Structure formats: structure tokens, C-alpha cells
Amino acid sequence: MILKVLLVVGIIALVYFIYKKSQSSAKNLKKEAKDRANDMVECATCGIYCELDDAILSANRYYCSKECLEKKR
Numbered sequence: 001m002i003l004k005v006l007l008v009v010g011i012i013a014l015v016y017f018i019y020k021k022s023q024s025s026a027k028n029l030k031k032e033a034k035d036r037a038n039d040m041v042e043c044a045t046c047g048i049y050c051e052l053d054d055a056i057l058s059a060n061r062y063y064c065s066k067e068c069l070e071k072k073r
């Protein structure tokens with residue numbers, strides 16, 4: 001009976017350990033994604049700085065919006 005309890009406790013501890021490890025690596029991934037999202041680029045038309053994720057890349061220039069991209073053309 002005690003052996004069974006120890007086995008269950010051991011399995012729970014193992015699952016908890018794996019869960020914690022996977023959670024911390026997921027947190028690191030999220031932090032990396034956030035750092036990348038914070039990269040700011042200057043709009044080639046209006047000069048406003050916007051996040052790289054939101055910027056439109058055209059002919060090696062970044063634009064903050066479709067309006068700026070069309071204005072340049």
C-alpha cells in the first residue's frame with residue numbers, strides 16, 4: 001500500500017516537474033516574440049515610428065500604413 005502511494009506521489013512529482021519545465025520554456029518564447037515585436041521602424045512617407053510587425057515592407061522601405069505606401073507611389 002505504501003509502495004503504491006509512493007509510486008503515485010512520484011508520478012505526480014514527475015508530471016509537475018515536466019509541466020513546470022515546459023511552462024518556463026514557453027514563457028521564454030513569449031518574451032523573445034515580445035522583444036522582436038518592440039522593434040520600431042520609421043515610416044518612409046510620414047516619418048512616424050511604428051512596430052515592425054505592423055509595418056508594411058515595400059522596396060526595402062517601411063511604411064506605417066497602406067495610405068503611406070500608396071502616397072509614395
Ligand SMILES: [Zn+2]
Nearest residue numbers: 043046064068
Ligand atoms: Zn506613414
